[in-house]
Amino acid sequence: MNESVDPNKSKTRWSNLPPFVLSLQLNTMAAALTLLFFLYIAYTSTSALESASEQVHPQRDPHFTGCVSTNMETFRCRWNVGTLQNLSKPGELRLFYINKIPHDPPKEWSECPHYSTDRANECFFSENHTSIWTSYRVQLRSRDESTLYDQVMFNVQDIVQPDAPVNLTWAPLNESLSGIYYDVMLKWKPPQSADVEMGWIRLQYQVQYRSASSDLWQVVEPVTSTHRSLYGLETNVNHEVRVRCKMLSGKEFGEFSDSIFIHIPSKVSSFPVAALFLFGALCLVAILMLVIISQQEKLMFILLPPVPGPKIRGIDSELLKKGKLRELTSILGGSPNLRPELYNSDPWVEFIDLDIEEQGDKLTDLDTDCLMHRSLSSNCTPVSIGFRDDDSGRASCCDPDLPSDPEASPFHPLIPDQTLSKEASCQTASEPSSPVQSPASGELPFAAPGREAMYTQVSEVRSSGKVLLSPEEQTEVEKTTSKETERDVMAEKEKEKKEFQLVVVNADHGGYTSELNAGKMSPRLSIGDKSEPSLTGDSSPLPSPSPYHESDPTPVSPLPPAPVYTVVEGVDRQNSLLLTPNSTPAPQLIIPKTMPTPGGYLTPDLLGSITP
Amino acid sequence: MHMMRAIKQGQWAVLLWPYLLAISIPLDCRDEQGGLSRCPSISQEKLLDRVIQHAELIYRVSEESCSLFEEMFIPFPLQLQRNQAGYPCITKALPIPSSKSEIQQISDKWLLHSVLMLVQSWIEPLVYLQTTLDRYDGVPDMLLNKTKWVSEKLISLEQGVVVLIKKMLDEGMMTTTYSEQSLFQDDGQPEMLESVMRDYTLLSCFKKDAHKMEILLKLLKCRQNDIYSCA
Numbered sequence: 001m002n003e004s005v006d007p008n009k010s011k012t013r014w015s016n017l018p019p020f021v022l023s024l025q026l027n028t029m030a031a032a033l034t035l036l037f038f039l040y041i042a043y044t045s046t047s048a049l050e051s052a053s054e055q056v057h058p059q060r061d062p063h064f065t066g067c068v069s070t071n072m073e074t075f076r077c078r079w080n081v082g083t084l085q086n087l088s089k090p091g092e093l094r095l096f097y098i099n100k101i102p103h104d105p106p107k108e109w110s111e112c113p114h115y116s117t118d119r120a121n122e123c124f125f126s127e128n129h130t131s132i133w134t135s136y137r138v139q140l141r142s143r144d145e146s147t148l149y150d151q152v153m154f155n156v157q158d159i160v161q162p163d164a165p166v167n168l169t170w171a172p173l174n175e176s177l178s179g180i181y182y183d184v185m186l187k188w189k190p191p192q193s194a195d196v197e198m199g200w201i202r203l204q205y206q207v208q209y210r211s212a213s214s215d216l217w218q219v220v221e222p223v224t225s226t227h228r229s230l231y232g233l234e235t236n237v238n239h240e241v242r243v244r245c246k247m248l249s250g251k252e253f254g255e256f257s258d259s260i261f262i263h264i265p266s267k268v269s270s271f272p273v274a275a276l277f278l279f280g281a282l283c284l285v286a287i288l289m290l291v292i293i294s295q296q297e298k299l300m301f302i303l304l305p306p307v308p309g310p311k312i313r314g315i316d317s318e319l320l321k322k323g324k325l326r327e328l329t330s331i332l333g334g335s336p337n338l339r340p341e342l343y344n345s346d347p348w349v350e351f352i353d354l355d356i357e358e359q360g361d362k363l364t365d366l367d368t369d370c371l372m373h374r375s376l377s378s379n380c381t382p383v384s385i386g387f388r389d390d391d392s393g394r395a396s397c398c399d400p401d402l403p404s405d406p407e408a409s410p411f412h413p414l415i416p417d418q419t420l421s422k423e424a425s426c427q428t429a430s431e432p433s434s435p436v437q438s439p440a441s442g443e444l445p446f447a448a449p450g451r452e453a454m455y456t457q458v459s460e461v462r463s464s465g466k467v468l469l470s471p472e473e474q475t476e477v478e479k480t481t482s483k484e485t486e487r488d489v490m491a492e493k494e495k496e497k498k499e500f501q502l503v504v505v506n507a508d509h510g511g512y513t514s515e516l517n518a519g520k521m522s523p524r525l526s527i528g529d530k531s532e533p534s535l536t537g538d539s540s541p542l543p544s545p546s547p548y549h550e551s552d553p554t555p556v557s558p559l560p561p562a563p564v565y566t567v568v569e570g571v572d573r574q575n576s577l578l579l580t581p582n583s584t585p586a587p588q589l590i591i592p593k594t595m596p597t598p599g600g601y602l603t604p605d606l607l608g609s610i611t612p
Numbered sequence: 613m614h615m616m617r618a619i620k621q622g623q624w625a626v627l628l629w630p631y632l633l634a635i636s637i638p639l640d641c642r643d644e645q646g647g648l649s650r651c652p653s654i655s656q657e658k659l660l661d662r663v664i665q666h667a668e669l670i671y672r673v674s675e676e677s678c679s680l681f682e683e684m685f686i687p688f689p690l691q692l693q694r695n696q697a698g699y700p701c702i703t704k705a706l707p708i709p710s711s712k713s714e715i716q717q718i719s720d721k722w723l724l725h726s727v728l729m730l731v732q733s734w735i736e737p738l739v740y741l742q743t744t745l746d747r748y749d750g751v752p753d754m755l756l757n758k759t760k761w762v763s764e765k766l767i768s769l770e771q772g773v774v775v776l777i778k779k780m781l782d783e784g785m786m787t788t789t790y791s792e793q794s795l796f797q798d799d800g801q802p803e804m805l806e807s808v809m810r811d812y813t814l815l816s817c818f819k820k821d822a823h824k825m826e827i828l829l830k831l832l833k834c835r836q837n838d839i840y841s842c843a
Contacts, residue, residue: 072712073712101710127711127712127713130711130712131710131711132710132711132712132824132827133710133820133821133823133824134710155820157820157823195712196842197834197842198716198831198834198835198842199827199830199831199833199834199835199842200712200827200830200831202830248668249668249671249672249675249823249826
């Protein structure tokens, strides 16, 4: 029962195996089979190859290896017995030849005249058996002449291969300056066997050489002479030289001669030239460096010449350097706090022509006094001081650094050629009047010491009540354009319908009108008095220093051309002009400090007079 | 008829030989006999050197021509069969010894005459060769140029040898008595292979004879002064 069950069980066992195991087993079997198959094939193939190679190994018959003549008088033929061992014995192979000599009767085949004794498998044909320019036919036969192994045909002159040249020697020729290269002369002798003297053979020689380290032979062009020079051989290198020759009209070269070795040691120079050169170069470099360093400044001066700095005579050049504008402007009479935008773009040339002798002799004082005190105007001819109606109307300098105290800083255009006398007269006149100054101004502190009151021209009166003082362009414009500017100014002002603090007049004239004109215009003016400079130099009293403030919006709207100048009472803290009030309290004029920037437009001599 | 032609050539040569010499052999006018404006003579040594040069050149060119022809037209198996019985060299009948010992014993006179014989016997065949070569297809120009050059130089060589004979042997011009046993019967149009083989034989024979001429002349040169001084 078990048995009956067993097979079933076994079957089930088989079937119970998981499928992947089955496949795996199959795969391995297949791989093994293929491997075995390949091995078998390889083995058989190798065995076959071996056997085949053994069989392919040629069983060569005896054959000629060459027939050579070294001197065109004799020749020898050599052969190889081949693979058949039984033929290596001497006598087994026989050589027969036949030579067709032109007019001799045809010959029979004759055997080798002399089988060489010193060498096996060679037949030597002596002179008696050698004829040139005839055709030879040589055969290699078996002993019984039954088998023909090989045959060659030739003419003797075609198989000439001379022996090697003998007695190869060398001698040094030249040496290069550096001692690295040298030339040699090679000499040799023709081979003994070749009859060169008789002219039977003419030989051509070929030299080959190489350095001991390389494998490549250098070949030299063939020569017919028995000497040759070699150029450019290196010292301290072993050179190998050999030579061979061939018949001049032949094809093949003969054997090489024995090599000779050439060696020339290089000279050890006691004077190291290279080191000397290096040393010299270094010294030169050092000297150059020293020179450069010691003469650095001079070199720099030569190579990069200095740019001349700004220079104005009379002014310390230090002040002209960058960043010291304040000092400079203070020197030149301008206020550092001035609004630069008003001046910078205006090219104006100003000549400050102040003929001041005394330190304290400030023109502004005089002028202010003169301006302020009309009563004293009789003595003081401020006009004479500075109000000459000169066509060369030069602008005034502004009054720099006005202290915050209200001060009356009259702005008058400076007039050139102001005579001192006038000033003096004014001064004297003004002094007593100074205490009578208006209370507003007090002492009329003027510009800070060192500053001079400058005169300027009112260029514009704004609606806001500001009076714009023009930067002086009078000097150039004076003659013609000053009038134009005045006109423009007038026109501008005429447009304004608002309150005017100042009414300027006299559009026809420049800023400087004559007194006469002023006088004419004054009745029409809302501004009563003006201090007008008289350019003509008339000394006329100033009009009453009462700036006429026109508060009416409809003022003298036909704004009669009013003189530009007005009497300024003072300048308040805000740097606004305080004009002498007439009717209405005049709003403060804010007169910007239109201090002229001195710029570079001062002539040095004028400047000298300005600087305190 | 050939003899007549040869005689005519010889007569012309006799009449014109100085002129021909002057043209063909550029002279080195060295006055041996003193100030002649035009030097009609050349020293014997120089003449001999010049003749030898000619012979060397002719041999070299003929060798090149032969190899060219061999490469172009001769199938390899037949290359070894030149100088076979089929087409012997035309100059085989010339009595020129072919071993060194024999040649050494030849006198100068005989040497010169042998050379002259050789040269003269090859002039016409070379001309013939040119015509036959033109017939072949694909003949390289170099081959044609070489053969042409050789035939020209051969003529000048002949002239030189004649002068040399006159100088060295003090003989007058000999008319060529050597019959030119030419194989060139001009059998119409032989078949290609035959023609090729014949020409091949011709070229190789000429090469051999050129070499012979060169050797003979060199022997002659080195034999001067009864001392062999050609080391």
